[in-house]
Amino acid sequence: MRGLSQRRRDAIPDAESAIVVFGFPGLGDLVRCHSLIQMIAEKYPGRPIDIVARRPTVEIAAFMSEIREAIGEDFQHRHLNPIARLALVKKLRARAYGTAYIIPSSFKAALVPFLAQIPERIGWSQECRLPLLTKPRFRMRRLPRMVDRICSLGVPDGQAAPALWPEPRLQMPSSLRGEFDTIAEKPRTLAPIVAIAPGSTDWSKNWPVENYAAIARRCVKAGCTVWIVGSVNHRKLAASIGESAPVRDHLTNSLTKLALNIAAADIFVGNDSGPLHVAAAFGKPSVGIFGLTDAAYNAPINDVVKVAVPEFAIARKSTAEIHWPSLEPVSRRLDRAIDSVQRVSHAG
Numbered sequence: 001m002r003g004l005s006q007r008r009r010d011a012i013p014d015a016e017s018a019i020v021v022f023g024f025p026g027l028g029d030l031v032r033c034h035s036l037i038q039m040i041a042e043k044y045p046g047r048p049i050d051i052v053a054r055r056p057t058v059e060i061a062a063f064m065s066e067i068r069e070a071i072g073e074d075f076q077h078r079h080l081n082p083i084a085r086l087a088l089v090k091k092l093r094a095r096a097y098g099t100a101y102i103i104p105s106s107f108k109a110a111l112v113p114f115l116a117q118i119p120e121r122i123g124w125s126q127e128c129r130l131p132l133l134t135k136p137r138f139r140m141r142r143l144p145r146m147v148d149r150i151c152s153l154g155v156p157d158g159q160a161a162p163a164l165w166p167e168p169r170l171q172m173p174s175s176l177r178g179e180f181d182t183i184a185e186k187p188r189t190l191a192p193i194v195a196i197a198p199g200s201t202d203w204s205k206n207w208p209v210e211n212y213a214a215i216a217r218r219c220v221k222a223g224c225t226v227w228i229v230g231s232v233n234h235r236k237l238a239a240s241i242g243e244s245a246p247v248r249d250h251l252t253n254s255l256t257k258l259a260l261n262i263a264a265a266d267i268f269v270g271n272d273s274g275p276l277h278v279a280a281a282f283g284k285p286s287v288g289i290f291g292l293t294d295a296a297y298n299a300p301i302n303d304v305v306k307v308a309v310p311e312f313a314i315a316r317k318s319t320a321e322i323h324w325p326s327l328e329p330v331s332r333r334l335d336r337a338i339d340s341v342q343r344v345s346h347a348g
Helices: 004-010 027-030 034-043 056-063 082-095 109-113 146-154 174-183 209-221 232-242 255-264 275-282 325-347
Strands: 019-023 049-054 068-072 099-102 120-123 136-139 192-199 227-230 250-251 265-271 288-289 305-308
Touching: 019 027, 019 034, 019 109, 027 056, 027 275, 027 305, 034 049, 034 146, 049 056, 056 068, 056 232, 056 275, 068 082, 082 109, 099 109, 099 136, 099 146, 099 209, 109 120, 109 305, 120 146, 120 250, 174 255, 192 209, 192 255, 192 275, 209 227, 209 232, 209 325, 227 232, 227 255, 265 275, 265 325, 288 325, 305 325
Parallel strands: 019 049, 019 099, 049 068, 099 120, 120 136, 192 227, 192 265, 227 250, 265 288, 288 305
Antiparallel strands: none
16 A cells, blocks of 8 residues: 555646535635635635535625635534435535545544545644645644634645735626625615624624624714514514614525625624624624634724724633623714715715
8 A cells, every 4th residue: 555655745736637626605704715715816816716604604706706616515523424425425426526625623524525525624623634635734723813724724835825825805706696685775875875784604703783783873873774684584683673773684594695785885883793794894894892702813804894892801712701891882883984985986
């Protein structure tokens, strides 16, 4: 049997073969992956790039211009899902990919590209999966931010990481332009639209709804239109906010529609969740509110995002000890965003 080092030397992909990126299952984390995708596209301009990720999250890839095709998978969390994985293996093997970037660090994530016989497999050497990789990366846990752990996979061996990673940049595809234009026919002249996302998939990330109600009142007083965006599962939160201020319900079960709503707004306010990353990647002035989670590790790297964190307490990793930023720093950041958008609108 050939040694591991020999097999790695043999793992030379065809110069024109396609590349497949295995992305994270969550919306926000998948948007982060666009930083790495841009690096890959710049390094290999002649090679098509596909992405594999959880449905329906993979729909966001339609807004990544570098992606040729998005491949959805339905693996159940914490399960091996052998039948579904073997079906995906068969599909990927038929496409003869030359390189796989495996962003999740689990053993299961590296199993599919290994079985699909993709010759070059790049990923972190976690969970005893070294034999499944041809170009392993080491010391992942020394990297301070999630984006560092993602983008470092695109740095060749022996090279230093750049000072700044590419910011995620979502773009409107021509196939969705008509639907976007319909949503973007805004019911105002110069009044900014503020999209508020009060919910998340984890309730412990949700800033108290009464604070969002106060933010909505502040926006209306400033002459803004308020949209509540996110999942239909957050309809009770939207109703609570609507009791305090006139808001428009833009909740949806469609991730694509969520992205279009955010793209049509002018400003975004929300928790540490997927919609915040979508807004950041669309270049929307955004206020991200962090309590339980670490903003230094999790926050989007886009310059348009202003982070609000607890002023006098450190968020503990326990839902019983969540400390939240008060209204004042969130309002201050929001006021600046509204003023900036209004000045641009009047100047135009």
